[in-house]
Amino acid sequence: MNMTGTIKTRDHLKALDLAYISIGAALIAVCSWISIPTAVPFTLQTFAVFFVMLLLGGERGTIATLIYVLLGAFGLPVFAGFKGGIGVLFGNTGGYIMGFILTGLIYMLFTRLFKNNKVVKIVALVIGLLVCYAFGTAWFMYVYMRDTGEVGLLTVLGWCVFPFIIPDLIKMALAVIISKRVQPVIREEA
Numbered sequence: 001m002n003m004t005g006t007i008k009t010r011d012h013l014k015a016l017d018l019a020y021i022s023i024g025a026a027l028i029a030v031c032s033w034i035s036i037p038t039a040v041p042f043t044l045q046t047f048a049v050f051f052v053m054l055l056l057g058g059e060r061g062t063i064a065t066l067i068y069v070l071l072g073a074f075g076l077p078v079f080a081g082f083k084g085g086i087g088v089l090f091g092n093t094g095g096y097i098m099g100f101i102l103t104g105l106i107y108m109l110f111t112r113l114f115k116n117n118k119v120v121k122i123v124a125l126v127i128g129l130l131v132c133y134a135f136g137t138a139w140f141m142y143v144y145m146r147d148t149g150e151v152g153l154l155t156v157l158g159w160c161v162f163p164f165i166i167p168d169l170i171k172m173a174l175a176v177i178i179s180k181r182v183q184p185v186i187r188e189e190a
Helices: 003-033 045-056 058-073 094-113 118-147 153-160 162-189
Strands: none
16 A cells, blocks of 8 residues: 555544544533433433443543533533533532543543453443542532531532432443444444
């Protein structure tokens, strides 16, 4: 193959990567707008983060998540409730949104260091979710105590983590199942 053919192939891969990353960021935004009304309402935002990691891989998935967070930081209404702006990220729950990036970095690290199989992917997502919870909870406590007053860790976990554990695990399971079905199509197109 000549030099021109190689460059075209590289350009094609870069363009395809950009397209997948853009679609991943858009999917996270759309899923953040979908609210499931329960006693404690939740969105499909974490489902989309899990799905994008599983479907696009750690590097492209993390970049898609980072772009999603940056779009919101610049004011686009991509966060839950059609909110956007740096104020959302610096608000009580902003740490959970920024924690999605940590989830992606952990997923990327695990899938690079260990065999890139289903078990490693699921373990990486679970650990990433736990880190997201920890970072988001620490952030929430800092902002809440700064603005409102003292609050205990168990109280914050009761508000921000415990009600979401089961829904997040269900969303993770759905992301694993759906990404397995969609993955062959992505590989054929790439």
